[in-house]
Amino acid sequence: xxxxxxxxxxxxxxxxxxxxxxxxxxxxxxxxxxxxxxxxxxxxxxxxxxxxxxxxxxxxxxxxxxxxxxxxxxxxxxxxxxxxxxxxxxxxxxxxxxxxxxxxxxxxxxxxxxxxxxxxxxxxxxxxxxxxxxxxxxxxxxxxxxxxxxxxxxxxxxxxxxxxxxxxxxxxxxxxxxxxxxxxxxxxxxxxxxxxxxxxxxxxxxxxxxxxxxxxxxxxxxxxxxxxxxxxxxxxxxxxxxxxxxxxxxxxxxxxxxxxxxxxxxxxxxxxxxxxxxxxxxxxxxxxxxxxxxxxxxxxxxxxxxxxxxxxxxxxxxxxxxxxxxxxxx
Numbered sequence: 001x002x003x004x005x006x007x008x009x010x011x012x013x014x015x016x017x018x019x020x021x022x023x024x025x026x027x028x029x030x031x032x033x034x035x036x037x038x039x040x041x042x043x044x045x046x047x048x049x050x051x052x053x054x055x056x057x058x059x060x061x062x063x064x065x066x067x068x069x070x071x072x073x074x075x076x077x078x079x080x081x082x083x084x085x086x087x088x089x090x091x092x093x094x095x096x097x098x099x100x101x102x103x104x105x106x107x108x109x110x111x112x113x114x115x116x117x118x119x120x121x122x123x124x125x126x127x128x129x130x131x132x133x134x135x136x137x138x139x140x141x142x143x144x145x146x147x148x149x150x151x152x153x154x155x156x157x158x159x160x161x162x163x164x165x166x167x168x169x170x171x172x173x174x175x176x177x178x179x180x181x182x183x184x185x186x187x188x189x190x191x192x193x194x195x196x197x198x199x200x201x202x203x204x205x206x207x208x209x210x211x212x213x214x215x216x217x218x219x220x221x222x223x224x225x226x227x228x229x230x231x232x233x234x235x236x237x238x239x240x241x242x243x244x245x246x247x248x249x250x251x252x253x254x255x256x257x258x259x260x261x262x263x264x265x266x267x268x269x270x271x272x273x274x275x276x277x278x279x280x281x282x283x284x285x286x287x288x289x290x291x292x293x294x295x296x297x298x299x300x301x302x303x304x305x306x307x308x309x310x311x312x313x314x315x316x317x318x319x320x321x322x323x324x325x326x327x328x329x330x
Contacts, residue, residue: 020044020045020146021038021044021045021146021147022043022044022046022146022147022148022150022225022229023134023144024045024046024149024150024152025048025099025136025149025151025159026047026048026049026154026202027047027048027053027077027080027081027152028053028054028077028152028153028154028202028214029055029202029214029215030152030201030202030214030217031049031150031152031201031218032047032083032084032218033215033216033217033222034152034201034218034219034221034222035047035089035222036083036087036089036222037219037222038222038225038226038229039084039088040087040088040245041229041245043226043229044090045089045090046089046091046144046146047090047091047092048096048138049091049093050095050139054154054155056073056077060072060073061076061211063212064211064212075313079310082309082312082313086309092142094140094142096137096138097137097138098135098137099136099159099160099162101132101133101134101135101163102133102135130196130197130228130231130232131148131197131228131229132148132149132196132197132198133145133147134148134197134198136149148197148198148225148228148229149199150191150200150201150221151198152201152202152204152218153204154202154203154204157181160182163195163198165195167183167194168186169183184204184206185206187200187204187205191220191221191224191225192224192228197228199221199224201217201220201222205217223243226243227240228240234277236268238267238268239268239269242264242268245292247292247293247294248293249294249295250293250295250296252293257289261285261289262282265282265285266278268281269281
């Protein structure tokens with residue numbers, strides 16, 4: 001459960017290979033939001049982004065928290081991408097033309113959950129597979145195999161037709177014309193679907209069509225993916241659901257945190273869990289926790305680095321004009 005990659009690590013797949021834990025289709029708001037969390041968790045994450053974007057059609061973003069004067073859409077999108085790449089995501093400028101399931105011969109892996117979305121009541125509560133086996137094909141001829149796909153687009157979903165699940169779509173008529181649309185009822189509140197390993201985030205899933213709600217939903221679905229990924233790696237679901245990602249000041253850490261970690265693991269594993277398994281989980285959880293507490297000097301360093309990263313996306317002339325105005329005021 002690596003919480004962050006090294007600043008000198010350019011991200012997954014430096015060799016150029018296409019081998020990812022998850023492929024996210026769409027780079028608007030919800031896609032990068034989810035990718036930031038999955039990449040920080042240690043998942044090799046790819047974002048495919050070259051289709052039409054509803055955000056790109058927005059004139060100006062006036063209501064996203066943190067920007068009291070609003071922010072222009074190109075700068076906001078550039079910030080989203082820079083953040084996702086810094087977390088470890090790999091961006092590929094390519095349009096997805098088809099997502100299909102590969103036939104593995106594994107009935108459990110290739111199943112469709114007929115009685116609801118593939119959520120926390122999955123038949124394999126402790127260690128069962130929550131992923132699938134997908135082939136993502138693109139306009140530029142890429143064929144990417146991945147166990148998980150997240151759909152973060154809004155408009156055209158014809159590339160999902162190859163999944164051959166009629167329950168995914170509804171047919172509606174307007175003005176005498178009939179069209180097929182993705183059915184948001186196909187998705188549960190956490191972004192899971194009837195197909196193990198297939199997730200949907202953003203307005204396509206039924207969330208409010210606003211940038212901030214799309215970002216929040218992307219994070220929610222990102223955590224669903226992380227939970228399922230950890231379950232596939234052998235974590236008890238109760239422990240996998242307890243994954244978290246926020247940085248705290250080292251001085252706030254209590255001395256009994258180590259014992260809390262062990263107690264959490266022991267409550268989460270089955271009664272017949274081996275001592276070896278318990279010790280492995282305790283060690284991984286402690287390493288994860290250690291990475292989440294940082295000293296004051298590191299807080300200061302990150303603050304300065306964060307400010308500089310923001311300045312990289314502001315026009316130099318604007319910065320110079322602001323400094324001149326400050327000098328005049330003084």
